[in-house]
Amino acid sequence: MPAAAAAGQNQRTYPHVAAEQTGRGGVYSGMTPPVLDQETSRVPSFNYAGFDERPFLVFWEITRACALACQHCRAEAQPQRHPDELDRAEAARLIRQLAELQPPMLILTGGDPLMRSDALDLVREAAAAGLHVGLSPSATARLMNADFAQIKAAGVERISLSLDGATRATHDAFRGVAGTFDRTIAAVHRAHASDLSVQINTTLTRGNLREYEAFKQLMFELKPAMWSVFLLVPTGRAGIQDLPAPQDIERVFQDMASLVGRAPFAVKTTEGHHFRRVLVQSLGARAGKQRPGMRSPLGIRDGRGVMFISHTGVVSPSGFLPFDCGNVRDEHPADIYRHHPLFVSLRDNDALGGKCGRCEFRAVCGGSRARAYGMTGDPFAEDPACEYQPQ
Ligand SMILES: C[S@@+](CC[C@H](N)C(=O)[O-])C[C@H]1O[C@@H](n2cnc3c(N)ncnc32)[C@H](O)[C@@H]1O
Numbered sequence: 001m002p003a004a005a006a007a008g009q010n011q012r013t014y015p016h017v018a019a020e021q022t023g024r025g026g027v028y029s030g031m032t033p034p035v036l037d038q039e040t041s042r043v044p045s046f047n048y049a050g051f052d053e054r055p056f057l058v059f060w061e062i063t064r065a066c067a068l069a070c071q072h073c074r075a076e077a078q079p080q081r082h083p084d085e086l087d088r089a090e091a092a093r094l095i096r097q098l099a100e101l102q103p104p105m106l107i108l109t110g111g112d113p114l115m116r117s118d119a120l121d122l123v124r125e126a127a128a129a130g131l132h133v134g135l136s137p138s139a140t141a142r143l144m145n146a147d148f149a150q151i152k153a154a155g156v157e158r159i160s161l162s163l164d165g166a167t168r169a170t171h172d173a174f175r176g177v178a179g180t181f182d183r184t185i186a187a188v189h190r191a192h193a194s195d196l197s198v199q200i201n202t203t204l205t206r207g208n209l210r211e212y213e214a215f216k217q218l219m220f221e222l223k224p225a226m227w228s229v230f231l232l233v234p235t236g237r238a239g240i241q242d243l244p245a246p247q248d249i250e251r252v253f254q255d256m257a258s259l260v261g262r263a264p265f266a267v268k269t270t271e272g273h274h275f276r277r278v279l280v281q282s283l284g285a286r287a288g289k290q291r292p293g294m295r296s297p298l299g300i301r302d303g304r305g306v307m308f309i310s311h312t313g314v315v316s317p318s319g320f321l322p323f324d325c326g327n328v329r330d331e332h333p334a335d336i337y338r339h340h341p342l343f344v345s346l347r348d349n350d351a352l353g354g355k356c357g358r359c360e361f362r363a364v365c366g367g368s369r370a371r372a373y374g375m376t377g378d379p380f381a382e383d384p385a386c387e388y389q390p391q
């Protein structure tokens with residue numbers, strides 16, 4: 001069993017460190033991940049050298065401030081900006097460093113990124129430095145007052161908006177602020193009107209799973225470029241009791257697989273990597289070809305193609321796996337991504353424990369490392385949300 005839930009998170013050992021001590025292999029195979037590129041939107045296709053070299057997705061939480069109060073918020077967002085956020089000069093330096101790292105996609109997230117008054121300046125700078133930028137604002141009055149054409153002109157290639165309740169009542173209860181559902185729908189329409197590519201994020205929980213059919217119906221009406229279904233991670237304000245049962249998740253993932261290639265939007269999951277196993281099982285060899293809009297490499301997961309930078313510059317394998325692996329104030333993010341022992345170990349499929357370690361689908365899936373950590377204290381444990389029993 002690799003690096004179990006030992007003491008405090010900064011005293012942990014990781015499988016690669018343990019591997020050297022035990023003589024066990026533990027070196028990532030180095031296989032170049034296939035990049036699937038059937039995107040029909042304007043977002044350009046990318047050349048991607050591989051997980052060891054650079055993250056595919058960098059999430060930068062430019063502020064943790066947010067006017068919403070979501071029940072499940074991983075960031076435990078607060079109404080006020082933190083005094084120790086990266087300042088303008090530090091942000092500019094980080095953008096230069098990220099331009100050197102060349103991730104195919106940089107997502108400016110939060111909290112609510114629009115709570116930083118310089119958010120669009122950061123977008124402009126990042127786009128000018130050659131980065132492809134996405135923006136994940138919260139559906140507040142601030143977004144309603146924004147000029148979507150200006151957001152697009154600044155260089156945002158895709159905006160992502162969250163819908164976690166399929167009705168006004170359930171979404172507003174989930175997000176903690178009345179009017180959020182209506183603002184979200186309005187924002188989708190305004191993005192379409194400005195020809196700004198839209199992604200809709202839906203976080204599935206035990207409480208909203210019964211609305212799955214209604215969510216699906218909404219997607220057919222709203223026609224985002226991408227529907228990204230997040231599977232709850234017990235971290236921040238989210239608890240273990242909020243996670244749906246594995247068999248219910250399986251049924252939903254099977255239905256989502258039936259949308260692929262048929263729906264007018266692309267479908268992917270976030271922290272629900274076993275959707276890829278379901279896809280391969282249901283579509284077989286056609287799984288890759290039939291995933292329109294799916295540009296991320298198979299096998300991407302926390303620390304393995306994903307890097308997260310917090311509002312104060314702390315680097316983690318993802319926003320849902322809150323390990324402090326260093327700070328961009330002191331180290332180049334490329335060095336942290338490439339060399340920090342936790343990142344290195346998370347890229348190693350042989351470091352996985354439990355049934356994920358035995359699973360024939362681990363190279364395309366590998367389970368949510370964040371959920372494993374949130375529920376067991378061990379980021380290498382099996383993903384408790386997956387009902388599959390490896391053959
Ligand atoms: C962290 S938010 C930031 C952007 C913006 N504030 C928003 O709400 O869309 C990005 C996405 O993460 C999701 N999320 C937050 N906490 C989560 C958790 N504990 N598990 C799974 N998804 C979560 C949100 O629902 C949202 O879709």
Ligand code: SF4
Binds near residue numbers: 356360362367390
């Ligand atoms: S057992 Fe683990 S690796 Fe296999 S499909 Fe389930 S989550 Fe993925």
